[in-house]
Amino acid sequence: MKKDKTVEKQVKEIVDRYGAEKSSLIAILQDMQGAFGYLPKDALIFLNEVVDVPLARIYEVATFYNAFSLTPRGKYLVEVCAGTACHVTGALTLMERLERDLEIRCGETTGDGMFTLEQVRCLGCCSLAPVMRIGGNIHAYLTQDEIPKILRNYRQ
Amino acid sequence: MSKIKTLDDLNQAGKRGLAALIPSRIKIMVGMATSGIASGAQEVYNALEAEIKERNLDIILSRTASMGMDCMEPLVDVLLPGKPRLAYSKMTAKKAPALLDQVAKGTIEAIKPFYRMDEEEFIVLGGAKRYFKGAAPAYLRGIPTIQEIPFYKKQVKIATRNCGLIDPESLDEYIAKGGYFSLYKALTGMKPEAIVADVIASGLRGRGGGGFRTGLKWKSCRDAEGEIKYVICNGDEGDPGAYMDRSVMEGDPHSVIEGMIIGAFAIGSHEGYIYVRNEYPLAVKNLAFAIAKARKCGLLGKNIFETGFDFDIKISKGAGAFVCGESTALMASLEGAAGEPRAKYIHTVEHGLWDRPSNLNNVETWANVPAILTRGGKWFAGIGAKNSTGTKVFSLVGKINNIGLVEVPMGTPLKDIVYEIGGGIPGGRKFKAVQTGGPSGGCIPEKLIDLPVDFDELRKAGSMMGSGGMIIMDDRTCMVDIAHYFIEFLESESCGKCVPCREGIRRMKDILEEICAGKGQAGDIELLQEMSKAIIDGSLCALGGSAPNPVLSTIQYFRDEYEAHISEKRCPAAVCKALIAYSIDKKKCTGCGVCRKKCPVKCITGEKKKPHVIDRKKCIKCGACYESCKFDAVTVK
Numbered sequence: 001m002k003k004d005k006t007v008e009k010q011v012k013e014i015v016d017r018y019g020a021e022k023s024s025l026i027a028i029l030q031d032m033q034g035a036f037g038y039l040p041k042d043a044l045i046f047l048n049e050v051v052d053v054p055l056a057r058i059y060e061v062a063t064f065y066n067a068f069s070l071t072p073r074g075k076y077l078v079e080v081c082a083g084t085a086c087h088v089t090g091a092l093t094l095m096e097r098l099e100r101d102l103e104i105r106c107g108e109t110t111g112d113g114m115f116t117l118e119q120v121r122c123l124g125c126c127s128l129a130p131v132m133r134i135g136g137n138i139h140a141y142l143t144q145d146e147i148p149k150i151l152r153n154y155r156q
Numbered sequence: 157m158s159k160i161k162t163l164d165d166l167n168q169a170g171k172r173g174l175a176a177l178i179p180s181r182i183k184i185m186v187g188m189a190t191s192g193i194a195s196g197a198q199e200v201y202n203a204l205e206a207e208i209k210e211r212n213l214d215i216i217l218s219r220t221a222s223m224g225m226d227c228m229e230p231l232v233d234v235l236l237p238g239k240p241r242l243a244y245s246k247m248t249a250k251k252a253p254a255l256l257d258q259v260a261k262g263t264i265e266a267i268k269p270f271y272r273m274d275e276e277e278f279i280v281l282g283g284a285k286r287y288f289k290g291a292a293p294a295y296l297r298g299i300p301t302i303q304e305i306p307f308y309k310k311q312v313k314i315a316t317r318n319c320g321l322i323d324p325e326s327l328d329e330y331i332a333k334g335g336y337f338s339l340y341k342a343l344t345g346m347k348p349e350a351i352v353a354d355v356i357a358s359g360l361r362g363r364g365g366g367g368f369r370t371g372l373k374w375k376s377c378r379d380a381e382g383e384i385k386y387v388i389c390n391g392d393e394g395d396p397g398a399y400m401d402r403s404v405m406e407g408d409p410h411s412v413i414e415g416m417i418i419g420a421f422a423i424g425s426h427e428g429y430i431y432v433r434n435e436y437p438l439a440v441k442n443l444a445f446a447i448a449k450a451r452k453c454g455l456l457g458k459n460i461f462e463t464g465f466d467f468d469i470k471i472s473k474g475a476g477a478f479v480c481g482e483s484t485a486l487m488a489s490l491e492g493a494a495g496e497p498r499a500k501y502i503h504t505v506e507h508g509l510w511d512r513p514s515n516l517n518n519v520e521t522w523a524n525v526p527a528i529l530t531r532g533g534k535w536f537a538g539i540g541a542k543n544s545t546g547t548k549v550f551s552l553v554g555k556i557n558n559i560g561l562v563e564v565p566m567g568t569p570l571k572d573i574v575y576e577i578g579g580g581i582p583g584g585r586k587f588k589a590v591q592t593g594g595p596s597g598g599c600i601p602e603k604l605i606d607l608p609v610d611f612d613e614l615r616k617a618g619s620m621m622g623s624g625g626m627i628i629m630d631d632r633t634c635m636v637d638i639a640h641y642f643i644e645f646l647e648s649e650s651c652g653k654c655v656p657c658r659e660g661i662r663r664m665k666d667i668l669e670e671i672c673a674g675k676g677q678a679g680d681i682e683l684l685q686e687m688s689k690a691i692i693d694g695s696l697c698a699l700g701g702s703a704p705n706p707v708l709s710t711i712q713y714f715r716d717e718y719e720a721h722i723s724e725k726r727c728p729a730a731v732c733k734a735l736i737a738y739s740i741d742k743k744k745c746t747g748c749g750v751c752r753k754k755c756p757v758k759c760i761t762g763e764k765k766k767p768h769v770i771d772r773k774k775c776i777k778c779g780a781c782y783e784s785c786k787f788d789a790v791t792v793k
Contacts, residue, residue, distance in 0.1 A: 025492035026475050030434075057493070064494035064651075066476030067434050084397035084591060084627045085553035087641050093779055100756065121478060121645070123435055124399035125191050126553035126625075127226030127560055136437075138194035144780055145754060 007043050010035055012050060020051045025061055029068055038069045066121070074109040074116040076135040076154050078102075083122030085129040090144075094130055095119065097144040101151060114155060159454040161462050166331060166340055170281050173332025177276070177322065178287065180237050182215045182259060187231040187320060189222035189406045190438050191399075196248065197230040203249035204232075207256055215259070221407025223320030224561035225307055228270060231320075234259055238288050240296055245270035264295060271308075272299045276321065279530055280334035307558045307577055312539065314547045315363070315523045316400070316563050319407035324442045327449050330410040336455060338529035342418045343463045351422040352378060355525070357533030359545035364390055364481070364518030365596070365622045366698070367544075367611040373515060377505040378423045380513035385425040387416055388509065388516040390486060391432040391439065394478040395594025396645065398625030400549035401519035403561055405432065405439035408523065409446035413469065415522035417460065418529060420467045423515050428469040431486050434476045444471055478595075478649035482697050483508075483516045485651065496651045497697035518623065520549055541567030544610035552578050554627040555585065567608040570600065574628060585630040589713070593622030595642045595649075596702030598709025599635060618709040620702070634731035635714040636721050640668040642706035650699060657700030660691040664707060672732040676722035681711055730792045733777045737793060740781075742767040744789035751781035751790060 014031045018024035028047065032039055039062050048055040062068045080086075080095045095106060098117055102110055109116040125131050128140035134154060139146075160166055186192070186201045201219070208215050222229070228245035232255070235241045244255065244267055254266040275286045302308050313319075322329040330336070342351055356371030377385060389412060393401040405412065416428050432440050447469050450456045458466045477495050479485045485495035487509045508514025524546060528536045537545045544566035550573065553559050557579035564573065574580070574587060581587050589599040592609075598619035600607065607613055611621050629638070643665045652658045664687055667680055688704030695701050711718060720726045727735040740751075740760075745767040752760040752768060759775045762768030770781070782790045 021492070023490065023492040026489065027473065030473060030475060053492075060494050061492070064477065065474075068475065082396065082645070084594075084625065084641070087396075088554050088627060088629060088633050088638075090779075096776075096778060097756070120435065121394065121476070121649075122396035122398075123190075124393065124402040124433075125194050126397055126399055126551055126627075127191050127229075128194050129553065129559075131194065138190070140194050143783060144778065145784065 007036075007040065008046050011043055011046050015047070015050050022051070022053050022057075025051065025053055025058065026065070029058075029062060033068055038072045041070075072109065072113075074113050076115050077133075078115050078117045079120040079123075079133040080106075080118070081123045081125070081129070081131045081133070082119045083124075083126055083129070085126035086122075086131060089129045091130045093144050094132060094142060094147065097147050098132075101147060115151070160336070161454060163340060166336060169328050169331040171332075173326065173328035173330070174278070174281060176326060177329055177332055178235065178285065179216055182213075182237070183218065183235045184215055184259070185218050185220045185233040185235070185323075187222050187229060187233075188219045189403060190436070191226045192222055192229045192231065193438075195229045199249040200230045200232060200247045200252065203252035204256070207252050211256065213256065213260065215256075218323050219325070220322060221319050221324055222403055222561070224311075224316065224403075224563070225558065226561070227557075227559040231270075234269075235287065236262060240287055240292055241273040241276075242269040242296075242299070243271050243273070243302075264299070269299050271302045271305050272296055273302050277317075278333060280337045281332060306579060307560070307562070310568065310572055310577055311563050312547050312565050313563050314527050314536075314539075315411075315520045315549055316404060316408070316561065317527065318411060319403055322408065324407050324409055325445055325449075327410065327446070327453060330408070334530055335410055335526065336414055338526040339414050339417055339455070340461055342421055342529055343461045343465055348378065348422045348424065351418065351529070354533040355422070355528060358528045358536035359533075359543075360521065360524055360528060360536065361544060361611060362517060363520035363524070363548065363623065365395075365593070365620065367621055370517060370521055373505060373517070374419060374423055376503070377513050377515040380506045382513045384427070384512050385423055386509045386512060386514040387420045387423060387425045387428045388486070388490070388514055389416055389428070389430040389522050390481065390483070390516055390518040391430055391436075391443075392474050392481040392486060393433055393436075393519070393623060394481040395623045395625050397553055397591070397627045398551050398594060398623045400551055400561055400624055402433075402436050402439050403549075404519050404523050405436065406442050409443045410450065411523040411526055412443070412519055413446055413450055413456070415525035416469060417456070417467050418525050419515065419517070419522070421465055425515070426466050426468070428467065429472055429490055429509070430469060431472045431474060431480070431490060434474045440471060440473060447471065477651075478645075479651045479697070479699055482699060484697070486516065487514065494651070496653050497699070499696050520624075540565045541608060541610040543612055548609070548621070548624055550609075550624045550626045552626050552628065554591075555581055555630040555633065556628040557582050564609075566610040567613075569605075570607045570609055571605045573609065573626065574605065578628065581628065581630050585632065587628065588631050588633060589629045589635065591619075591627040591629065591638065591706075592625065593620035593705070594625055595645050596620060596698060596705055597622045597625075598705045599629070599638065599713060600709075601713040618712055619705070632729055632731070634727055634729035635710040635717045636668065636671055636727075637729075637731050639707045639710045640665070640672055643668055643703070646699065646703045650703075654695045654700055656691045656694030657703060660687050660694075661700075661703055663687060664691075664704070668707070671718065671721045672727075673734045674721070674725045674732075676718075678722065680722060681715065681718050685711065736777060737772055738770055738775060738777060738779070738782060739772075739791055739793075740768050740770055741789045741791055744787050746787055746789070748786075750784050750786070754780045754784045756780060
């Protein structure tokens with residue numbers, strides 16, 4: 001019960017930041033995603049109580065946009081850029097290597113909760129293709145060879 | 157910072173900016189746009205900062221964004237008083253001490269500059285300004301000027317005029333480059349109708365993809381009934397392979413803001429929104445900083461330039477949905493809903509955001525507006541092609557030597573962009589095609605290399621301008637795989653509202669997947685063409701309406717590749733995994749063992765200094781051996 005109180009408090013704080021209108025919904029969900037690492041079910045149900053938007057609408061928005069996740073993400077988000085420049089320079093090979101090395105599929109989180117592997121629609125770093133972003137850091141001109149070492153660095 | 161209310165205030169700010177841009181002390185600028193930072197610019201900046209502090213040097217260290225040649229980053233510019241400005245490419249933190257040594261000595265011995273700049277343009281405050289008097293110093297004569305670098309030679313910069321030259325956080329520097337003088341001129345000396353007329357005269361067409369005439373859009377919105385109207389900036393640059401809007405938002409945010417204020421005044425709006433992609437954190441940061449600063453100085457808010465005109469801007473962050481680049485979907489997203497487009501016959505200039513008249517233009521379009529007002533619509537109309545005036549920024553990426561952002565007059569032949577500016581294909585490989593227009597565009601083959609690039613010519617060739625991504629492909633790019641790539645992208649980004657788009661694209665993806673897997677059947681090509689027609693006819697928005705383009709254009713120009721996949725079960729470019737096999741050329745293999753060590757599934761065997769062999773049954777075709785072999789002994793067919 002105590003944990004729920006803190007969830008409610010955090011949601012309230014976020015709602016106060018943007019106002020309880022429908023037009024603030026995406027900004028509110030973005031901050032919730034940032035605060036919790038995903039959109040927990042109880043937080044969304046509570047959000048429905050404080051903003052003037054039906055829960056079905058909240059769910060619609062939460063599942064429509066790629067930035068939101070209804071399941072917890074790992075400590076580091078591993079995003080392989082799937083832009084065209086990255087695709088023609090071998091992004092698929094990187095993704096396959098990551099899937100093999102992390103022993104998960106794209107969209108999943110490793111058992112130890114360290115990494116979530118995702119594909120991202122173009123980071124706009126096409127001049128550095130192919131690229132991958134881990135925890136906000138962009139790794140440029142990446143080859144599959146470098147992946148084990150990079151992952152090791154984040155594990156430490 | 158004091159308020160900017162009068163022309164005198166503007167001139168004062170401009171003077172301060174000029175003194176910051178060309179100071180009487182040594183100045184070092186580090187290019188710190190997203191791509192610069194990703195290639196190590198932050199480390200370079202930190203190293204320079206620490207070294208300057210330790211040596212107690214009298215040097216100004218500042219940040220700027222990108223001038224476009226991203227493949228040479230990190231770029232560091234050095235400006236000594238009374239000397240040409242020198243650009244150093246591919247800088248590293250390690251090289252920082254040596255750079256400072258030679259800067260202090262005024263030499264170029266240790267690290268050779270990439271190019272030099274002799275002058276910089278200050279349109280309003282006195283035209284071009286040379287950094288030095290007389291001829292260039294003798295020791296710099298071997299260094300090419302920026303105009304002599306093939307990458308920059310044919311470029312004409314309007315939308316990206318300030319990118320990489322100013323500190324994006326400095327309002328004074330933007331004003332020194334002529335910024336906000338257009339706004340002053342518009343607000344104090346022009347009628348809104350005259351502004352609209354000037355933009356119509358410029359012939360400016362929307363840079364986001366559609367190519368609709370900007371001035372006419374403004375006029376329709378101005379004429380629309382309603383007390384409250386909105387101007388919106390579309391910064392949801394979703395086309396994969398395009399990043400010019402990111403570059404402008406990061407490198408010159410005030411140009412977008414100024415364009416929007418001018419547009420708002422012309423249309424009669426007092427509220428503006430900038431919708432920025434979630435994937436562009438630095439663009440959001442720099443825009444937010446610039447808006448706050450403009451507001452603080454009175455350039456946004458109430459009573460701008462004491463003319464009684466009020467206008468303010470809010471930033472909205474997208475949440476990762478390609479379809480939100482479509483204007484009606486973007487407005488739905490601004491309202492806090494899922495970004496689903498609606499029928500086009502209800503015009504957003506009459507019924508847009510919250511059902512009120514709304515004028516939406518993209519980042520590059522807005523950035524052109526202040527330049528048009530400064531020099532006049534006629535000047536702009538004199539650049540470029542007949543029905544596509546001005547310049548266009550392209551992101552030249554993929555299999556090309558000089559990767560980066562280029563701004564060229566409309567109508568520049570594709571050949572000049574690929575071979576002169578782009579410097580051709582790396583590794584001496586063969587140019588095969590260029591993909592333009594993002595997922596809604598198409599592939600233009602080598603035989604059309606002389607094509608002048610403008611809105612109409614690209615459309616005639618079966619592609620489109622889109623936001624300006626140009627992805628160069630060589631003989632190692634499979635066109636069926638590319639078609640599959642775009643269709644897969646659109647399948648996951650289709651909002652699902654229209655059935656032909658939602659289900660049709662999915663089925664097209666299935667067919668392409670089968671073809672790539674070697675399971676294609678006779679008649680597949682015709683079926684793809686037939687489905688394309690139904691999807692184009694049956695979709696509300698441009699996403700569905702143009703989704704089949706990548707498939708149609710690749711079938712049109714590269715039908716032989718489709719046929720090779722279907723009837724011969726062969727991928728001519730050796731990309732589709734189901735149809736390729738790796739082997740080692742015994743004659744070329746030196747037995748160095750690198751591939752054996754790199755193979756993640758240990759399917760390569762062989763003794764030292766003797767030819768190695770790949771066990772095809774175990775091979776997962778990851779290509780690690782191919783990438784690592786220095787002797788070209790690994791082949792793929």
